[in-house]
Amino acid sequence: MKVVSLVPSITEALFDLGLTENEVVGRTKFCIHPADKVKNVPVIGGTKNINIDKIKALQPDLILANKEENIKEQVEALMDDCKVLVTNVETIEDNYYLLKTLGNIFNKKERAQQFNLKIYDVLEQAKLDSANIKAAYLIWKNPYMTIGSDTFIHKILAETGFENIFKDKTRYPVIEMEDLAGADVIMLSSEPFPFKEKHIEEMKAFYPDKKIMIVDGEAFSWYGTHIAKCGNYFRELLAEIHAMER
The missing domain is CATH 3.40.50.1980 (Nitrogenase molybdenum iron protein domain)
Structure with a gap:
């Protein structure tokens, strides 16, 4: 085919x-x-x-x-x-059925199931130890844009124990710098806008005491099989967050 x-x-x-x-x-x-x-x-x-x-x-x-x-x-x-x-694909369940469907279409059912099980294992292992840390996840600059509760990124944030401070929004709302005041950690995604260290410095001028970090956009937004390969990344990310709390 x-x-x-x-x-x-x-x-x-x-x-x-x-x-x-x-x-x-x-x-x-x-x-x-x-x-x-x-x-x-x-x-x-x-x-x-x-x-x-x-x-x-x-x-x-x-x-x-x-x-x-x-x-x-x-x-x-x-x-x-x-x-x-x-x-x-907006949820982990949607992703499960995406892989299941692809497995059926291309006669790769067993391999698709292996990836689905691995994804659930990765997400089960990638959990914050503490209560929900309030997070803001930015996908764009000029204007700043974030993610609402009906996105795949939101579901991955929730699965790993973060509380999206814009969970009352939908899709990809435009926000102002002042709207980030309630976040414990501000995540600047590597895609679709390629946030860099210089953008962290710009935000630090506004929020000098906040944890502001670049995160791997693929780990949070690429559905399909990608999450199955992100176990080490999520472990390192959560370790960095835990270090911030101490």
């Missing part, structure tokens, strides 16, 4: 499940994992600006898209000639 993936984390999952470059015949420029495999797969644009003609020329049996990451009109244009599966 020839498949085109319009979603970076799903592309990674396909290879993790055991598909090869002969089966994954198209990807976006943001599909960067696993690097040694995706380098051989043709790029069909970005997640928001796919090249529809290039995709159709690949004659895929299936195109994998995502409700949030891809543009509805572009995906619908593909549906005229191709079979498209549109995914929507």
Whole structure:
């Protein structure tokens, strides 16, 4: 079966499940994992600006898209000639069924279940010892944007014991610097906006006593198989948070 993936984390999952470059015949420029495999797969644009003609020329049996990451009109244009599966992952349970579905489609049921079990194990091990630490997770700058309670990132924060101070919001609200006052820790994600150390310094000028840190955006936002590989990262992150409390 020839498949085109319009979603970076799903592309990674396909290879993790055991598909090869002969089966994954198209990807976006943001599909960067696993690097040694995706380098051989043709790029069909970005997640928001796919090249529809290039995709159709690949004659895929299936195109994998995502409700949030891809543009509805572009995906619908593909549906005229191709079979498209549109995914929507907002919870850990959604992710479980995503992998289960991929396992069924590509006859990789056992491998999909192994990843699902590993993900639950990683999240079970990655728990803060103390009561919920109030966290603000920023995904964008100019304007500052954070995450509401109906996002996958929020679910990962909650699973690891953090309390999202913007849990009363939905999707990706714009906030002001003053809105971060209630946070114990401010997390600056490495993606989609590439926060750097200089941005920590900018915030420190406003909040000199707060814990402000860069976090791995992939660990919090990449659904599919990625979380299964983040056990060490979450352990180190939580150890840093615990050190802050002492």
